[in-house]
Amino acid sequence: MAEPVRYIDRTRDYYLSQGYEKPYRWAHFDEVPFTPLTKPLSECRATLVSTSDVAVRGADGEGRDRSEEMLVGNAYSIPSDIPVERLFSRQEHYDKYATHLDDVNSYFPISRLKEKVAEGRLASLAPRCHGVYTSYSQRRTLEVDAPEVLRRCREDEVDIAILTPV
Amino acid sequence: MSLVARHLEENGIPTVMIATAKDIVEECGVARLLFVDFPLGNPCGVPFDEDMQSDILERALSLLETAEAPRTTVVAPYTWPEGEDWKKTIFTEEQPFLEGEAYDNWMAAKERYRKLKKEGKA
DSSP states (O other): OOOOOOHHHHHHHHHHHTTOOSOOOOOOOSOOOOOOOOSOGGGOEEEEEEOSOEEEOOTTSSOOOGGGGGOBTTEEEEETTSOGGGEEEOOOOSOTTTOOOOOGGGTSOHHHHHHHHHHTSSSEEOSEEEEEOOOSOHHHIIIIIHHHHHHHHHHTTOSEEEEEOO | OHHHHHHHHHTTOOEEEEESOHHHHHHHOOSEEEEOOSOTTOTTOSTTOHHHHHHHHHHHHHHHHHOOSSSEEEEOSOOOTTOSTHHHHTTBTTBOSSOHHHHHHHHHHHHHHHHHHHTTOO
């Protein structure tokens, strides 16, 4: 297996070649918080959080996006009981030469999660899953978006969160 | 996304991340990472391969059970079915990452951020 792509180096070189001189400063921390799992997964309520720009097609077929109505900062929610056929992604930041985003479950595995619940591996899926639009401002993510996702997780009595960046 | 993971962990919610950009996630540092060595866009498995997607999710769930300390990274045992050539061409001049409308959207977002920053709001 070839080595993983070094995106930090690769994007810095790429944007330098495009004439941008100031490289993006990726978030870096020495300390990493950790909460141990304290009960069996079969008793846990799970949610999904993603930066895949997943959105809901309108019931009227005109592409009205209900998720926007719940937008706070860059955080929004998707009702978990929505049929997967109505979900799609508007994400543009993916490797369009190698793949596509036509299968929601390849970046927002909501059907697979429902199967784990049906199998008893998880107790339940929270009533809402969440999206966060990628922001250039790390401060805004820390001060607005992350607390909003936490607030919604607490409201829904979430035990574990699965995060899928795209 | 790593910043959100960290915030949830700090506040008592265990998280697991399923991601394709290992270096970016590890630079920030998260509690648990399942690294899937696939192109940007499909961290949770090959499109329409339900068995693989189910297995990848199971590996993420197992990681929640087994990780004992932060920065635990597990590598999913999969390679991209069409080979590894995508690794050579991502973010190169031959294959611009964003083109046309996507590029314009990105520049507009960047401009909005610059403006907010100037006003001290970002």
